[in-house]
Amino acid sequence: MAPYRHFADKEALLAAVAEYGFRELAARLTVANAAAADPRAGLGALGVAYVLFAREQPSLFKLMFGPMIEQKSGHPDLDEAGGACFDALRHAAAKFFDGDSDAGDVALACWSLVHGLSALIVDGRLAEYDPGPAEAVAMRLTRLLSDSLAALGDKKSDGAGPNSQQHPARRARSAKINSIAD
Numbered sequence: 001m002a003p004y005r006h007f008a009d010k011e012a013l014l015a016a017v018a019e020y021g022f023r024e025l026a027a028r029l030t031v032a033n034a035a036a037a038d039p040r041a042g043l044g045a046l047g048v049a050y051v052l053f054a055r056e057q058p059s060l061f062k063l064m065f066g067p068m069i070e071q072k073s074g075h076p077d078l079d080e081a082g083g084a085c086f087d088a089l090r091h092a093a094a095k096f097f098d099g100d101s102d103a104g105d106v107a108l109a110c111w112s113l114v115h116g117l118s119a120l121i122v123d124g125r126l127a128e129y130d131p132g133p134a135e136a137v138a139m140r141l142t143r144l145l146s147d148s149l150a151a152l153g154d155k156k157s158d159g160a161g162p163n164s165q166q167h168p169a170r171r172a173r174s175a176k177i178n179s180i181a182d
Helices: 010-035 039-056 058-065 076-097 103-122 134-157 162-166 168-181
Strands: none
Touching (some): 010 058, 010 076, 039 058, 039 076, 039 103, 039 134, 103 134
């Protein structure tokens, strides 16, 4: 009964625990992105940090995103903490695309990928496929996504926009692909 001296009900207690989880995840994402050498590495590092958090804290991860808290919007601190996680992804995407208007969609695509992968790992759904260690899988998939996004950015900017200037390797890869296509 002691928790009910501090929380109105069970949902309020669960919301406080989930809020803690979101704050912990946001801190890990921020540290991972800050330590990255470049924007592409930042997206990869965020993906790995997200997946590792889910793997290390599966019950907390399920509480944060699952249906146990029915009225999530009724807990403003929980909403704020969840928003901080998405803001870390949005910030990394904005750095990757250097202010491109699609950065919000890029952040959502990244979140969808790492969240889906995390849920599959936590639920044991990848065991039969043996994709390897969670960190390696997260790195491979975020690299695949960032390569795809970079190619789209290069195509969108037609090789002259901020993506090609910011990422010479992508510009060289695009030039090589274009010369093969010709």
